[in-house]
Amino acid sequence: MWTEGIIAVDWGTTNRRAYRLDAEGVLQAELKDDQGITSVPAGGFPAAIANVRERLGDLPLLMAGMIGSNRGWVEAPYVACPAGLPELSAHLSRIERERAAIVPGLSYLDDSRADVMRGEEVQLFGAVAAGLTAPDSLVCHPGTHNKWARLEGGRVTSFRTVMTGELFSLLSKHSILSQWLHTSVTVGEAFRAGVRKGMEGRALTTELFSIRASVLLGRREAHEAASFASGLLIGADVRTGLGDADPAAEVVIMGRPELTRLYVAALDEAGRSAREVDGERAFLAGIQALVKEIA
Amino acid sequence: MWTEGIIAVDWGTTNRRAYRLDAEGVLQAELKDDQGITSVPAGGFPAAIANVRERLGDLPLLMAGMIGSNRGWVEAPYVACPAGLPELSAHLSRIERERAAIVPGLSYLDDSRADVMRGEEVQLFGAVAAGLTAPDSLVCHPGTHNKWARLEGGRVTSFRTVMTGELFSLLSKHSILSQWLHTSVTVGEAFRAGVRKGMEGRALTTELFSIRASVLLGRREAHEAASFASGLLIGADVRTGLGDADPAAEVVIMGRPELTRLYVAALDEAGRSAREVDGERAFLAGIQALVKEIA
Incomplete structure (x- = not known):
């Protein structure tokens, strides 16, 4: 599915960023706009995706973020912590007819609280994979909903929003x-x-x-x-x-x-x-x- | 000014409540509506007050609340804590031509914080005067901006919003x-x-x-x-x-x-x-x- 290169999309509530990567993972082109999931009308995701392909190329899509939420296109159930890259890749929500897949978010539950994230998990594991972050560290990811994630051995063991x-x-x-x-x-x-x-x-x-x-x-x-x-x-x-x-x-x-x-x-x-x-x-x-x- | 009775107005940001009291302080009539200060156009307070008098009688007005703020009619400067009823009455903002007066709010300052209130002070001193609250007590006044006031000897010594x-x-x-x-x-x-x-x-x-x-x-x-x-x-x-x-x-x-x-x-x-x-x-x-x- 990925041998020809892919389009990666970080599709949030109010914005989206899409990147065309070649088969070696090198960035070829990108787009950033305000077409977050709340700007897509009901039933409008196939058209929104066709628009991304028109602009970046007719390639398979790998998407993360609120696109996988109950307000997005296809709900991608959360993967429970502790979780690493293997759990994430094993639970992609695939939309075969569209040559697309959505990365699941992560969930955290203990006796006293519950938490969820969507989109930040790709960055967390990416930072470890690229050596930007130690496999054991505390990562803060500011944004609308700031995430504090504890990484141990490259896996997210807990996090707090x-x-x-x-x-x-x-x-x-x-x-x-x-x-x-x-x-x-x-x-x-x-x-x-x-x-x-x-x-x-x-x-x-x-x-x-x-x-x-x-x-x-x-x-x-x-x-x-x-x-x-x-x-x-x-x-x-x-x-x-x-x-x-x-x-x-x-x-x-x-x-x-x-x-x-x-x-x-x-x-x-x-x-x-x-x-x-x-x-x-x-x-x-x-x-x-x-x-x-x-x- | 008050011998014929008065109209008392609790004039807040989004609501107002007005009461006609006779010379003995007995409630004769009242009105409650959503004509808070933000619904009064610039320069519109004389007309708003005329409307209150049309509905409740041509009497002197004693008003408290956001009517005395910088977004109200006439700004009534805050009286600093500790303060009691005598300080409040000594600092009424009088609008003689309109036979009206506005009760000042209270302010609190110490090394670490600042606070203000407008309107609740009348209730605090009233509760003590009527024996509803002990002169030494902690009073909580829930609302848009909840006030916790410390009363000592019937005076407000500090408060927190x-x-x-x-x-x-x-x-x-x-x-x-x-x-x-x-x-x-x-x-x-x-x-x-x-x-x-x-x-x-x-x-x-x-x-x-x-x-x-x-x-x-x-x-x-x-x-x-x-x-x-x-x-x-x-x-x-x-x-x-x-x-x-x-x-x-x-x-x-x-x-x-x-x-x-x-x-x-x-x-x-x-x-x-x-x-x-x-x-x-x-x-x-x-x-x-x-x-x-x-x-």
């Missing part, structure tokens, strides 16, 4: 703080002060309101509020993600550079160094590793 | 959880389990996402998600509000009964008993106490 990106977006679009949250977030003293406050572990619902009061009472400049709020949410996120992690474990921040730099700064405030890995590079490495595993 | 109501509203209208948050919230095992989880003090951003994963993985019924989420936010709220409070202090929950009952249940889960006070009754008592103070 923190919806930092979604909450910041809700607050800036719809909340009583929205007028102040459209300024761009910069890593300066306000951001760092927010991180320190967030790491104290008090409820975000009270710390967020205090931002409003601080501006009204002249304690904080309005133009600093966005950076402080971002720092606050990321500080609480980092406190949660580090949790009971081994203090010596390598922490890797993987994803889009405009987000990873914020988390690196927050970890620095927590006294931890972290390595940045580009999420797109890890995704392509993960697809190549999956293709090898299947072949 | 927790934006539980606003966050629940944002989540049910706009978030990835919204499909499950329109069910009505009931005090049952799901609510109580949410309270216990919220009281553990982990970041709400991670516990909220776990609700989604729990439903997707069959760990929790979709119809329980709203009650669990409400319990989670209120549990985190109660943990914050009790904070370093004297374990023997009386806790009073004041406000609308549909909200106070949730907080009473959450406090019960925390091993604390609490007394419910009707917020409207406290507001009217506060207005009467203010009128006496001014006379």
Whole structure:
């Protein structure tokens, strides 16, 4: 199925990125647009896929992300942790008539909580396969729903989602703080002060309101509020993600550079160094590793 | 100014409630509608007030709430805590030509945080004046922005806002959880389990996402998600509000009964008993106490 090369698609809720790779896994062409799964009408996936092939070539498709969710094209059931690349490749959801396959997401369950991911797993295994991440490490993947994944022997043994990106977006679009949250977030003293406050572990619902009061009472400049709020949410996120992690474990921040730099700064405030890995590079490495595993 | 009776208005962001009281403070008539300050166009307050007088009588007006904010009619500067009824009455913002006055809000500042309230202060002092609340107590006032106020000798010495109501509203209208948050919230095992989880003090951003994963993985019924989420936010709220409070202090929950009952249940889960006070009754008592103070 893969001998002629493939098109790999990272198909999320609001965006999609597709890459044509030749039989050696070398990137030949790509497209990025805002045709996430929520923009595809009911029954519209065959047409959406035909459009990808028109633009990138008539090749087999290997897809990951929300395309495999209950709101996507074909639901690809989650694979339970602990899981590695072999479990992932053994549970592809194949759509033979379309020469397409969807990578399953991962699930995590213990006595006290449940968690799911879709799309990040390809990047996690790709980063290990490409030597960008140690097989034993703690990986943070910021985004709408940030994932903290524990890797052991190259397998994901557990992970935790923190919806930092979604909450910041809700607050800036719809909340009583929205007028102040459209300024761009910069890593300066306000951001760092927010991180320190967030790491104290008090409820975000009270710390967020205090931002409003601080501006009204002249304690904080309005133009600093966005950076402080971002720092606050990321500080609480980092406190949660580090949790009971081994203090010596390598922490890797993987994803889009405009987000990873914020988390690196927050970890620095927590006294931890972290390595940045580009999420797109890890995704392509993960697809190549999956293709090898299947072949 | 007050000898003929008055109209008292609790004028909030999205609603207003107005009451005609006779010279003895007895309630004669009232109106409640959705003409909160955000529904009044620029320059529209004189007309909005004329409308209140048309419906309730041509009497002096004493108003509290967001009407005194920078988005209201006339900004009534905050009075700093500690503050009691005398400070409030000494700092009314009078609009003589309109025979109207606006009650100031309260502010709180210490080295680590800032806070503000508008409207709840009338209820707090009213509850004490009417003997509904002990002069030394911890009062919780649930709403869009829940207030935890510490009363000492009948004065507010400090308070803290927790934006539980606003966050629940944002989540049910706009978030990835919204499909499950329109069910009505009931005090049952799901609510109580949410309270216990919220009281553990982990970041709400991670516990909220776990609700989604729990439903997707069959760990929790979709119809329980709203009650669990409400319990989670209120549990985190109660943990914050009790904070370093004297374990023997009386806790009073004041406000609308549909909200106070949730907080009473959450406090019960925390091993604390609490007394419910009707917020409207406290507001009217506060207005009467203010009128006496001014006379």
